[in-house]
Amino acid sequence: MTATILFAARPDRWAEYEPHLRAALDAHGLDYRLGPAFPPEEVDYIVYAPNSEVQDFTPYTRAKAVLNLWAGVEHVAPNPTLKIPLARMVGGGLTEGMVEWVTGHTLRHHLGMDAHIVNPTHAWAPVVPPMASERPVTILGLGELGLACAQALRGLGFPVSGWARTPKEVAGITTHHGPEGLTAALSGAQVVILLLPNTPATENTLNAETLALTAPGAFVINPGRGTLIDDDALIAALDSGQIGHATLDVFRTEPLPPDHPFWAHPKVTVTPHIASETRPGPASAVIAENVRRGEAGAPFLHLVDRDAGY
Ligand code: NDP
Numbered sequence: 417m418t419a420t421i422l423f424a425a426r427p428d429r430w431a432e433y434e435p436h437l438r439a440a441l442d443a444h445g446l447d448y449r450l451g452p453a454f455p456p457e458e459v460d461y462i463v464y465a466p467n468s469e470v471q472d473f474t475p476y477t478r479a480k481a482v483l484n485l486w487a488g489v490e491h492v493a494p495n496p497t498l499k500i501p502l503a504r505m506v507g508g509g510l511t512e513g514m515v516e517w518v519t520g521h522t523l524r525h526h527l528g529m530d531a532h533i534v535n536p537t538h539a540w541a542p543v544v545p546p547m548a549s550e551r552p553v554t555i556l557g558l559g560e561l562g563l564a565c566a567q568a569l570r571g572l573g574f575p576v577s578g579w580a581r582t583p584k585e586v587a588g589i590t591t592h593h594g595p596e597g598l599t600a601a602l603s604g605a606q607v608v609i610l611l612l613p614n615t616p617a618t619e620n621t622l623n624a625e626t627l628a629l630t631a632p633g634a635f636v637i638n639p640g641r642g643t644l645i646d647d648d649a650l651i652a653a654l655d656s657g658q659i660g661h662a663t664l665d666v667f668r669t670e671p672l673p674p675d676h677p678f679w680a681h682p683k684v685t686v687t688p689h690i691a692s693e694t695r696p697g698p699a700s701a702v703i704a705e706n707v708r709r710g711e712a713g714a715p716f717l718h719l720v721d722r723d724a725g726y
Contacts, residue, residue, distance in 0.1 A: 417436065417447070418447050418448060418449055418708060419446060419447065419448045419449070419460045419461060419710075419711055420448070420458050420459050420460045420461075421441075421448055421449065421450045421451075421459075421462075421463060421532055421707060422439075422451070422452070422454050422459045422461070422462050422463065422476075423437070423451065423452045423462065423463045424452075424455075424462050424464050424468040424469070424470040424471075425451065425463070425464065425465035425467070425472040426465060426467060426468065426569070429465070429696075430452045431661075432696050433463075433696045433699075433700065434450070434460075436696040436697050436699075437450055437463070437696075437700045437703060437708075438450060439523070439632075439700070440700040440701045440703065440704035441597070441700075441704045443701075444704055444705075444707075444708045445562070445571055445706065446707060446708060448584070448703070448707070448713065449474065451558075452502065455473065456475035456476045456477070457475065457476070457477050457478060457516045457578070458478070459476050459478070459479050459620040460478060460479060460480055460481065460710070461479065461480060461482075461557075461707055461710060462476060462479055462482045462483065462486050463479055463483050463485065463494065463703055464482045464483060464485065465484070466484070466486060466488075466489070466491035466492045466664045467491075467696060469498075470650050472497050473495065473497040473499070473500070475500045476500075476686060479500055480500060480501070480710045481500055481501045481503060481518065481710055482498060482500060482501070482502045482503070482582040482670070483503050483703050483707070483722075484502060484503060484504045484505055485505055485508070485563070485694050485699055485703075486504065486505055486562070486664050486694060487504055487505050487506065487510055487643065488504075488613060488614065488659055489502065489504050489613070489720050489725075489726060490614040490641070490725065492617070493720055493722050493723070493726070494722075498651040498719035501716050501719055502589075502720045502722065503630045503706055503716045503717060503719055503720065504581065504717065504718050504720050504726075505631050505694050505702060505720045506622060506697030506698075506702065506717070507560075507697065507702050507704050507719040508694045508695060509681050509692075509693070509695030509697070509698045509702075510560075510561065510693075510694055510695075511560060511561060511564045511692075511726060512537075513691070513692030513693060514561045514564065514565060514566045514611070514639060514691055514692035515564050515565055515694075517639060517665070517690075517691040517692060518565040518569075518609055518611075518637065518691070519565070519568050519572070520569070521637050521663045521685075522553065522569060522574075522607055522609070522635075522637065523572075524663075525607065525610060525635040525637075525660075525661060525663075526545060526546075526548065526551055527545050527576075527609070528543060528545055528717045530723045531543070540550050546678070547573065547629075548569075548572050548573035548574045549573045549574070550603055551574055551575075551606050551607065552574070552575045552576075552577065552604055552606050552607075552631070553569050553575070553576050553577070553603055553605065553607040553608075553609065554576075554577045554578070554579065554601050554604070554605035554607070554608050554609070554612065554630075555569075555572045555577070555578045555579070555609045556578075556579045556598075556601065556608065556609070556610045556612050556621060556622075556640075556644075556717060557578075557579070557580065557581070557610065557611035557612040557640060558578040558579065558580040558584055558586065558591065559611065559613075559726075561610035561611045561642045561692070562578060562580075562609075562612075563586065565609060566578050566586070566589050567586075567588075567589070570588045570589060574607075575590075576588070576589050576590070577589065577590040577591070577592065577600075577601050577605070577658055578590070578592070578601070579591070579592045579593065579598060579601035579602075580592075580593050580596055581593060581594065581617075581724075582594075587649070589613060594661065598621070598626060599626075599629060601629065602626055602629040602630055603630075604629075604630070604631050605629075605630045605631060606608050606630070606631045606633075606634050606635065607633055607634065607635045607637065608622070608630055608634060608636050608637070609637045609639075609662045610622070610636075610639070610640040610641075610645070611639065611640050611646045612640045612641070612642075612644055613640070613641065613665045613725065613726035614641035614642075614643045614725075615724065615725035615726055616725065617695065617716075617725075618641075618643070618644055619644070620643070620644070620645070620646045620649075621645070621650045622636065622643045622644060622645045622646065622649070622650065623670050624646065624649040624652065624653070625654040625670075626647055626682075627650065627658060627659060627665055628653075628658060630658070630659070632657065633658075633659070633660035633697060634658075634659055634660060635659070635660055635661050635662070635663070636659055636661070636662040636663070636664075637661060637662075637663045637689035638662070638663070638665060639665040639666060639692070640665060641666050642664075642666045642667035642670070643668060644671075645664075647677075647678070647724070650662055651678075651681065654681060654683045654684065656677065659683070660683065661684070661685070662678075662683065662684050662685070663687070664678060664682075664684060664685070664686055664687070665687045665688075665689055665691040666689055666691075667689075669689065670689055672688075683722060688717065702717070702718075705717065706718075
């Protein structure tokens, strides 16, 4: 049987993805039709981005799965019209990109690079940074991305603690879990990296109370989601010096509105949601593997737990 695969993402992404998707599907020898428009009742798989025009899945009566191109699923997992399995993007270049972004921004703060990059008075003012081994890092979220970042930073010598919803054992990393584990995870951290999903349970994980647990002057790095942080509490912690700097890639409203205080705050770095982007080549291999599985009656990879919301 020919599998009909709908590409339901922003129209400008189609030309970019089409050759990669065809190459990956051909590599599995699949019999398929692929395109950005089909009658809904003919569609077997929906390659999906949550900003696509498709928001009502009801007409897709024979579809077997929605294959999300993004890691984050907060805009599709709660959709009540979605009754078929939802797989999210794992791999697809996201892990490598996130490791690079997180490592780069951690080292920027750890080494105090800014003092040398912008030095208009040409001051010769040597300040020797501590060794990585003297700079405890905490990663909130030990999933695909958090764990890879934890291991990369551990490899550079940082003592790394991590926090997840469920218990974990990871060589070389101190782990905590559940609401009761958050205090221990944050206590004394000099760098806090957020790689949690946006769910009702993770909203305002960093708030006035939890920001007070870090070492004074700690750096906050958020490539997770804007909802993870109480913005007002963060600004207050930056102003008091409890937090030394915040590097933020994600926000409650994106693009970040021009009048948001983060733009002008001297201790905030804003990046425009670029920490890690799904790459069409490797992402197409992930999509094609799930289509292959669907056609073979095998379980899909990377299924979302819709009850947990991620
Ligand atoms: P995963 O689902 O693999 O990992 C999520 C982690 O968060 C897991 O360790 C999970 O715990 C933990 N977690 C979830 N809920 C809670 C909770 N209530 N309390 C404590 N821990 C919790 O996701 P990924 O690592 O693939 O991605 C993480 C997030 O990164 C995405 O959801 C997305 O928001 C963001 N992202 C941002 C990008 C960017 O460019 N800025 C790019 C890609 C992703 P457990 O292991 O126990 O399940």
